[in-house]
Amino acid sequence: MALKKKPVTGMKDILPREMEIRNYVMNMIRETYGTFGFSSIETPCVEHIENLCSKQGGENEKLIFKILKRGEKLKLEEAKEEADLVDSGLRYDLTVPLSRYYANHANELPAPFKALQMGNVWRADRPQRGRFRQFMQCDIDILGESTYLAEIELVLATTTLLGKLDFHNFTIRINDRKILKAMAKYSGFPEESFDTVFIILDKMDKIGLDGVAEELEKEGFAKESIDTYLGMFKEITNDADGVRLLGEKLGEVLEPGVAEGLQTIISTVDSVKTADFKMSFDPTLVRGMSYYTGPIFEIAMDEFGGSVGGGGRYDEMIGKFTGNQTCACGFSIGFERIVMLLLERGYEVPTKNGKKAYLIEKNMPAEKLPVILKQAEEERKTGTQINISIMKKNKKFQKEQMMSEGYTEFVEFFRDRM
Amino acid sequence: MALKKKPVTGMKDILPREMEIRNYVMNMIRETYGTFGFSSIETPCVEHIENLCSKQGGENEKLIFKILKRGEKLKLEEAKEEADLVDSGLRYDLTVPLSRYYANHANELPAPFKALQMGNVWRADRPQRGRFRQFMQCDIDILGESTYLAEIELVLATTTLLGKLDFHNFTIRINDRKILKAMAKYSGFPEESFDTVFIILDKMDKIGLDGVAEELEKEGFAKESIDTYLGMFKEITNDADGVRLLGEKLGEVLEPGVAEGLQTIISTVDSVKTADFKMSFDPTLVRGMSYYTGPIFEIAMDEFGGSVGGGGRYDEMIGKFTGNQTCACGFSIGFERIVMLLLERGYEVPTKNGKKAYLIEKNMPAEKLPVILKQAEEERKTGTQINISIMKKNKKFQKEQMMSEGYTEFVEFFRDRM
Numbered sequence: 001m002a003l004k005k006k007p008v009t010g011m012k013d014i015l016p017r018e019m020e021i022r023n024y025v026m027n028m029i030r031e032t033y034g035t036f037g038f039s040s041i042e043t044p045c046v047e048h049i050e051n052l053c054s055k056q057g058g059e060n061e062k063l064i065f066k067i068l069k070r071g072e073k074l075k076l077e078e079a080k081e082e083a084d085l086v087d088s089g090l091r092y093d094l095t096v097p098l099s100r101y102y103a104n105h106a107n108e109l110p111a112p113f114k115a116l117q118m119g120n121v122w123r124a125d126r127p128q129r130g131r132f133r134q135f136m137q138c139d140i141d142i143l144g145e146s147t148y149l150a151e152i153e154l155v156l157a158t159t160t161l162l163g164k165l166d167f168h169n170f171t172i173r174i175n176d177r178k179i180l181k182a183m184a185k186y187s188g189f190p191e192e193s194f195d196t197v198f199i200i201l202d203k204m205d206k207i208g209l210d211g212v213a214e215e216l217e218k219e220g221f222a223k224e225s226i227d228t229y230l231g232m233f234k235e236i237t238n239d240a241d242g243v244r245l246l247g248e249k250l251g252e253v254l255e256p257g258v259a260e261g262l263q264t265i266i267s268t269v270d271s272v273k274t275a276d277f278k279m280s281f282d283p284t285l286v287r288g289m290s291y292y293t294g295p296i297f298e299i300a301m302d303e304f305g306g307s308v309g310g311g312g313r314y315d316e317m318i319g320k321f322t323g324n325q326t327c328a329c330g331f332s333i334g335f336e337r338i339v340m341l342l343l344e345r346g347y348e349v350p351t352k353n354g355k356k357a358y359l360i361e362k363n364m365p366a367e368k369l370p371v372i373l374k375q376a377e378e379e380r381k382t383g384t385q386i387n388i389s390i391m392k393k394n395k396k397f398q399k400e401q402m403m404s405e406g407y408t409e410f411v412e413f414f415r416d417r418m
Numbered sequence: 419m420a421l422k423k424k425p426v427t428g429m430k431d432i433l434p435r436e437m438e439i440r441n442y443v444m445n446m447i448r449e450t451y452g453t454f455g456f457s458s459i460e461t462p463c464v465e466h467i468e469n470l471c472s473k474q475g476g477e478n479e480k481l482i483f484k485i486l487k488r489g490e491k492l493k494l495e496e497a498k499e500e501a502d503l504v505d506s507g508l509r510y511d512l513t514v515p516l517s518r519y520y521a522n523h524a525n526e527l528p529a530p531f532k533a534l535q536m537g538n539v540w541r542a543d544r545p546q547r548g549r550f551r552q553f554m555q556c557d558i559d560i561l562g563e564s565t566y567l568a569e570i571e572l573v574l575a576t577t578t579l580l581g582k583l584d585f586h587n588f589t590i591r592i593n594d595r596k597i598l599k600a601m602a603k604y605s606g607f608p609e610e611s612f613d614t615v616f617i618i619l620d621k622m623d624k625i626g627l628d629g630v631a632e633e634l635e636k637e638g639f640a641k642e643s644i645d646t647y648l649g650m651f652k653e654i655t656n657d658a659d660g661v662r663l664l665g666e667k668l669g670e671v672l673e674p675g676v677a678e679g680l681q682t683i684i685s686t687v688d689s690v691k692t693a694d695f696k697m698s699f700d701p702t703l704v705r706g707m708s709y710y711t712g713p714i715f716e717i718a719m720d721e722f723g724g725s726v727g728g729g730g731r732y733d734e735m736i737g738k739f740t741g742n743q744t745c746a747c748g749f750s751i752g753f754e755r756i757v758m759l760l761l762e763r764g765y766e767v768p769t770k771n772g773k774k775a776y777l778i779e780k781n782m783p784a785e786k787l788p789v790i791l792k793q794a795e796e797e798r799k800t801g802t803q804i805n806i807s808i809m810k811k812n813k814k815f816q817k818e819q820m821m822s823e824g825y826t827e828f829v830e831f832f833r834d835r836m
Contacts, residue, residue, distance in 0.1 A: 003514070003739045004466045005522040008506050011464060013519050015526060016457035023448060023458060030441060035798035037775075037805025039434035039823075040441055044552050045463065045538065046429060046483070046508075048422045065464070066486040068504060070542050076500065085494075085503065086486060088426050090464075096421070101431050104423040108433060110819045112807055120463065124488050134462050147808055149778070149787075156791065160798075264784040272791040321421045357455075360567070366682040369567075373574065373690040380453035380578075387455025389530055390565055401528045405457070 010125070010133035016405070021342050022136070024349040025335065026118060028164055033140055036157040038116040043097035045120060051096055052089045056291070056317065060092040063123040065133075090122035094139040095317075095330075102143060103322035112144035118335070130340070140311075141330035143318065150329040151265050151295050151313065155279075156272060158299070158309065158331055163275030165338065166347070170277045170308075171300040172269075175285035176262050177292045177312070179246070182254040183283060187229035189221060195290070197221070197229075202286040209233065238280040240266040246283065262295060291317040297331075304341055308334040352383030357407040359391040359398070361414045368418045428543070428551035434823070439760050440554070442767040443753065444536060446582055451558055454575040456534040461515035463538060469514055470507050474709070474735065478510040481541040483551075508540035512557045513735075513748075520561060521740035530562035536753070548758070558729075559748035561736065568747040569683050569713050569731065573697075574690060576717070576727065576749055581693030583756065584765070588695045588726075589718040590687075593703035594680050595710045595730070597664070600672040601701060605647035607639060613708075615639070615647075620704040627651065656698040658684040664701065680713060709735040715749075722759055726752040770801030775825040777809040777816070779832045786836045 007013050014022065030040060052064055066086040068074060079085050091097050094117045102113070117139045124133060140157065142150040155172055162170065180201075181194060189197050200215045207215070209230055216226045232249070236242045240263040247259025266279045273279075287296040287310060296312030311331035319325040358376060376386040387407060392398045399410060425431055432440065448458060470482055484504040486492060497503050509515050512535045520531070535557045542551055558575065560568040573590055580588065602612050618633045625633070627648055634644045650667070654660045658681040665677025684697045691697075705714040705728060712731030719726050729749035737743040776794060794804040805825060810816045817828060 002741055003469045003472060003518045003521060005518060005740075007462050007518075007522075008464050008466055011462035013462070013522060014460040015523065016459060019458040019460060022460075027445065031801075035801065035803050037773075037803055040437040041434060042432040042437060042440075044425050044429035044431070046426050046540070046552065048426055051421045054421065065488075067508075068484040068486055068500065070483075074500070076497065076503075079494065082486065082492070082494065090485075100421045100423060100425075103421060104425075104431060105433065110823050114805070122464070134464065145807065149806065149808060152787070152791070153806060156795075260784075264787070268784065268787050268791065271788045272795060274795065322423075323420055355455075366678075366686065369570070369682070369686050370689045373570070373686065377574075377690060377692065383449075383453065385453050385455055387532070388567065388571060389563065390567060405528050 008133075010127040012132055012134075018339065018343060020349045021339055021347060025165065025339055025342070029118065029138060029161060029333070029335075030116065032161040032164060033114075033116045033157055036114070036153055036160075038114040038140060038157070040116045040118070041101060042117070042119060043091070043094075043101050045090055045122075046088050047091045047097060047100070049083075049086050049089050051100055052092065054096065054321070056096060056099075056321070057092055058288075060123060063125055064092055065090040065122045065124055091119075092121055092123050094119060094121065094137050094332075096321075098139065098141060099318050099321040102318060102326065103324075106322075106324070106326075112142055112150070115139075115141045115143065117141075132336070136335045138333040138335040139330060140333070141328060143326055143328045145329065146315075146327045148261050148265050148295070151297075152268050152272075154311065154329060154331045155265070155269050155297065158333065159269075159273060159275040159277050161333075162277070162299070162338075165342065167301065167303075167341075168276040169302070171280050172277060172297055173280050173282040173285050173300055174262065174266065174295060174297045175282055176258055176295045178255050178258045178294065179243075179250075179262070179283060180286065182250045182258075183229065183232060183246075186250050186253045187232070188225040189229070193219075193221070198286045201284055202288075204233075204284040233283060236281070236283055238282065240270075240281070243281050258294075265295060287312055294329075299334075301341075304337060306337075308337045308341075351385065351406075353379075353385075354409065355385040355387070355405075355407045356409040356411065357399075357402045358386060358388040359395070359410060359412045360388065361391050361412075364413065364415055364418075368413075368415075371418065372413050426551075428545040430550055430552075436757065436761060438767045439757055439765060443583065443757055443760070447536065447556060447579060447751070447753075448534065450579040450582060451532075451534045451575055454532070454571055454578075456532040456558060456575070458534045458536070459519060460535070460537060461509070461512075461519050463508055463540075464506050465509045465515060465518070467501075467504050467507050469518055470510065472514065472739070474514060474517075474739070475510055476706075476708075478541060481543055482510060483508040483540045483542055509537075510539055510541050512537060512539065512555050512750075514739075516557065516559060517736050517739040520736060520744065521742075524740075524742070524744075530560055530568070533557075533559045533561065535559075550754070554753045556751040556753040557748060558751070559746060561744055561746045563747065564733075564745045566679050566683050566713070569715075570686050570690075572729065572747060572749045573683070573687050573715065576751065577687075577691060577693040577695055579751075580695070580717070580756075583760065585719065585721075585759075586694040587720070589698050590695060590715055591698050591700040591703050591718055592680065592684065592713060592715045593700055594676055594713045596673050596676045596712065597661075597668075597680070597701060598704065600668045600676075601647065601650060601664075604668050604671045605650070606643040607647070611637075611639070616704045619702055620706075622651075622702040651701060654699070654701055656700065658688075658699070660699050676712075683713060705730055712747075717752075719759075722755060726755045726759075769803065769824075771797075771803075772827065773803040773805070773823075773825045774827040774829065775817075775820045776804060776806040777813070777828060777830045778806065779809050779830075782831065782833055782836075786831075786833075789836065790831050 066089045121137045243262045291314045292312040293315045294313030298310035313329040315327040484507045539555045709732045710730040711733045714730030716728035731747040733745040
């Protein structure tokens with residue numbers, strides 16, 4: 001029976017060229033975060049359906065690949081709804097599994113715990129170009145560190161990584177959920193409407209200050225509130241000083257220490273950073289997920305025209321799931337976007353000692369093989385990639401094919417010349 | 419709502435210590451097979467249910483985690499049987515996906531194509547100690563190489579890998595499906611009973627020569643056949659010479675070139691090998707899967723008391739699925755077993771430049787942080803793992819905890835001494 005040749009809808013096979021870049025980036029991630037004291041962990045790709053449907057995942061909960069019960073547990077005839085048929089599903093993010101992992105293993109782990117997760121997640125999104133239903137997610141989290149040291153180290157580690165991958169001239173946009181709320185409060189928006197206000201504010205990138213004003217008006221907010229609010233955005237500068245002045249203006253509306261904390265993050269990162277990027281205080285930065293409680297950040301890259309990662313502090317979420325209050329701060333890196341950018345750029349993964357092809361004439365006597373293989377062995381020891389194959393009739397085509405795989409040097413072995 | 423803390427039945431969370439070893443082994447696999455010209459590829463974890471149920475997977479097809487159809491495609495009320503509910507499943511091996519991948523991409527790939535796959539597979543086996551329902555499989559295949567060069571390179575690459583991972587004194591058991599069949603034919607067993615004979619022969623390890631004789635008798639085979647058959651096993655030596663003598667004895671019953679080929683593999687590997695192992699011709703080696711067509715091998719390790727990998731030539735399978743005849747030879751490495759052996763052995767993954775912990779006194783003034791972080795930066799550049807955290811009240815416990823994570827050196831920073 002012939003197989004269906006294409007992968008399942010919305011998922012993809014990965015060719016050697018892309019795998020080379022993926023593996024390189026993964027190793028670079030492990031190495032870089034490793035030097036910052038992060039440990040790799042892993043959870044199963046399959047999670048309890050109850051955990052996946054715990055309301056933390058927002059819209060993603062509608063996109064779960066659900067797994068059928070097995071054996072006697074599947075009672076098809078009695079099943080009334082989908083929920084009766086399934087007991088688990090593929091994870092749609094690494095945050096739910098991290099919470100479960102931490103609840104399960106906290107006493108075997110150091111505190112604070114610095115976790116690095118790289119793993120596939122699945123979302124049954126409408127298939128569209130460049131977005132796949134299986135993709136690699138890469139999350140870096142510090143659990144149990146309440147000070148801004150967590151934010152500083154996360155930003156330093158992540159930007160060090162991007163620098164090593166040859167990214168330049170990017171921006172870390174930073175804000176604080178508490179500043180976001182204080183600004184809305186200061187402007188006189190009612191607290192129950194904050195979410196509506198932030199959803200509109202989040203469109204600033206696309207519709208500009210005037211567009212935001214217009215949409216806020218449409219929602220029926222007071223003209224005065226809107227003017228005060230947008231007035232602030234106009235006058236704020238994007239540096240640590242901008243945070244300080246905004247903090248002074250907001251006064252008691254803002255929790256003490258918040259502006260100072262953000263200033264510390266920005267100025268410390270600025271004075272220690274090695275990669276080529278700038279820190280930019282951006283009071284319009286919202287970040288979708290409602291679980292953030294403190295500083296939030298996003299990596300903006302002109303080259304990509306969007307975010308290639310982001311994160312923030314979420315001091316309440318883990319406690320909600322585990323019953324033990326645990327402060328936390330994390331970053332999610334857009335692994336697939338980074339790989340895509342490197343692929344498009346024609347990025348060459350550095351190889352240790354080159355790639356070389358050995359071509360052996362057909363019907364080489366058995367007793368001559370060891371000589372060839374020993375020669376290969378010596379070269380392989382130094383890290384050179386030696387690809388040995390039998391010479392084909394169409395040697396020219398064979399060589400061309402190998403050249404497209406990165407083999408630049410050829411060594412030929414003939415029966416009579418050995 | 420509290421999460422279910424444990425992973426789903428039969429699957430496991432992986433702690434940092436094990437992850438370190440897993441990542442180390444994975445990198446060593448990629449590096450070693452890389453020097454032999456293998457390229458990494460990847461397929462989605464989810465496969466078409468039709469491909470998974472194509473009868474190639476044998477017993478594994480009963481163990482599939484099946485995925486529910488989504489949206490309008492799921493018609494619960496009309497569903498009469500399981501098959502109506504599902505459209506895909508988690509892969510149970512990497513062989514079916516490799517066949518599909520090759521069918522889909524052959525014209526974008528070099529010929530021969532040397533593929534390295536590392537990825538999770540899922541089997542809803544009865545949960546038991548040390549066996550999990552999600553586990554990493556590692557397959558190395560050469561597609562499109564008809565000569566014994568494929569077998570030789572696979573054995574050399576795999577044993578080089580095991581040597582680098584510090585395994586010694588293991589055995590590569592080798593046989594050929596054609597020899598297996600010729601011996602049964604020579605002894606007079608009827609061809610339609612070969613599978614029954616081989617299933618019994620496969621128990622040789624456990625029940626010995628007499629046990630095999632007994633079971634063959636029970637099945638009603640002729641006394642003469644059994645005597646001839648077992649007589650041969652008694653007289654065969656385990657080296658290349660044993661193959662030669664057996665080949666002479668079998669004469670025309672054995673396809674020409676088969677014994678010579680096996681001799682070439684054994685003697686070439688023996689004269690080129692670098693790792694500490696022996697090649698052992700083992701005419702009792704059967705290997706379960708019926709798709710093998712030529713040489714078959716298995717890695718035997720006393721330390722483990724069983725196989726930690728194996729493989730063989732399967733020249734017909736890919737053609738059956740893709741419609742294009744493609745000779746193939748592959749090896750599957752027992753990744754989980756290797757990791758388990760290294761863990762039990764207390765294997766220490768070599769780190770680049772040590773692990774060091776920085777402890778910062780609480781409430782360190784913000785302006786002093788950059789000094790500490792710059793010092794860390796310098797050390798991190800050399801590959802040292804620097805874990806920075808805030809000093810706790812119980813510093814002694816904190817240090818002990820970090821020591822158990824491999825941090826041997828501590829640097830303390832106090833407010834007044836900076």
